[in-house]
Amino acid sequence: MADAHNDEPAWPQRPWVLAAIGAAAGLSIHFILGENSFGHTTSALDIAFAALIGSLAILVAFTLERARWTWSLTFSGVAAVVIALIFYWNGAPDDWRTAENWRALSGLLAVAIAAPLFQTARDAGARRFAYVEVHGHAWTNVVMWFASWVFVGIVFLLAFLLAALFSLIKIKLLSDALNEQWFIMTLIGASLAAAVGVFRERDRIVRLLLNVVVAVLGVLAPVLAAGLILFLLSLPFTGLSALWEATRSTTPILLSCVVGALILANAVIGRSDDEESRFPPLRWGALGLAIAMLPLAIIAAISTGSRIAQYGFTPERLWAVVFVTVALAYGAAYLIAVLRRRTAWAPAARRLNLGLGFGLCGLALFLALPITSFNAISTRDQVARLESGQVSPEKFDWAALRFQFGDPGKAAAERLAKSGNAAIRLAAANSLKASDRWDMEARQREARAVDSLDQRLKIVPAGAILPDALRRKLVDWEVCDASGACVVMFDAAKNEAITVRRNCDPESIRAETVPGDGAKSIARVSQMSENCDPKVVKLTLIGAEWTTDRLGLDAEARKVWANAVSAAIEKGDVEVRTVQRRQIFIGGKPAGEVFE
Structure with a gap:
């Protein structure tokens, strides 16, 4: 696989510069969050500042080059501010629920997709996004991220070994330091950033790791393709009802299969015709994966739709709708490429990957911003089901409304506590007395147990x-x-x-x-x-x-x-x-x- 950095000249000081930046970031995060990092007493502003510093340090480590270095700093700064604002809008950790967690992950995903797009434009010096370069930067970033964390683990193993060694001669300076959070955070920041710098200065190592990863993934493509095709061929005989009866996790399993198929198919087709595998089993395996993605996504959509029709909207189900929509888009794009080009579908898929990447980046950023509230949508839907009699007050999930739907859910519970329906009014009032979700669930279990006594x-x-x-x-x-x-x-x-x-x-x-x-x-x-x-x-x-x-x-x-x-x-x-x-x-x- 070719180098993704356009043969940038060596910068031997890079690992040391990045190590210093990482150490400063880790120490700063420690002082912002205190001894109990990300503890329950941390404020939203503290979390936002910590996210700003951490994301800025990581983005600088991955994108900084001496050529057009102002571009890199500007992109890193803007992206870090966006991430910090998303964390701030989510509120304090005590207030985080499903919607807030996925919103934060959406923001991180948007930045992760934007980074290789920016790196390609920076290398070209213009808004040009050659798929070969975008693909190279994306895979390289992923490999460097995981390899750098392995390096962090090795650094800590070495630190503990040296601490034990010096403890033998009664020198406990290092062992005492390893018990201090400020030292741990500093060491993590320094070693992680230094590892990124080392890998970026040794492109051959990164290319070797990348080639190994792609080769291993490519070999798995025919295996997964055969399994998915057999699964789809079995469905006419077993029926879809078997999926709902076997587990309540049908949609996550199917979506995981779609993601796996997408990754393995791209490992086989590579980023250009020259890198596409010519080995027939791998080529046919990738083709099978491209065909299987859309049917799997459609079944996931049916599963999610049936749950919503039966139980209404919740933040989790709305996020499931988003994931299913993305899976349908990729599945449809790959199937269209196959139908148009048949066995020569790979070039069309690569072009579609670039467009889908831009679309996914924009969608992730949109969902990360406080523009659309899944909590509010879920609250309106569930309250409408309750007030229409579609679900009884006894079977209504008051714990979810009160503690999982955020501020809209709490406001709705307060309004329902004044309802003209005596059963709804009493249940809502009881939900407001609970201190947390677990207390609420315990109260509901106790009420059901008393009723059945x-x-x-x-x-x-x-x-x-x-x-x-x-x-x-x-x-x-x-x-x-x-x-x-x-x-x-x-x-x-x-x-x-x-x-x-x-x-x-x-x-x-x-x-x-x-x-x-x-x-x-x-x-x-x-x-x-x-x-x-x-x-x-x-x-x-x-x-x-x-x-x-x-x-x-x-x-x-x-x-x-x-x-x-x-x-x-x-x-x-x-x-x-x-x-x-x-x-x-x-x-x-x-x-x-x-x-x-």
């Missing part, structure tokens, strides 16, 4: 009314969770309740019984019953809170459990008998410790 609860004495606070406490995992039937003996006069429930499925006990002599079988049942004893919990009202105290069972009780307790609990045959002590009886037999 009557289906598995047996109350003694029959007809007793349990207080609401006690019912909420009963759904705790340690009391009467959703694992099966539960008996509660409620004494309103003493403000206490005692619960008994199964701790495992008795069928598993019988299934695990070892056949053979009686002694061996009994030993197996006894061992299992120790892990499957019923849970007995005493609840006492103290103030406004029901406190729990689990009561253990003795060996005799576990033996009773292994033989008869399951049926007894199902029938509600559980009682408290007053003798000279208070104790649990199951199936008419004493079980458990004395609790009074």
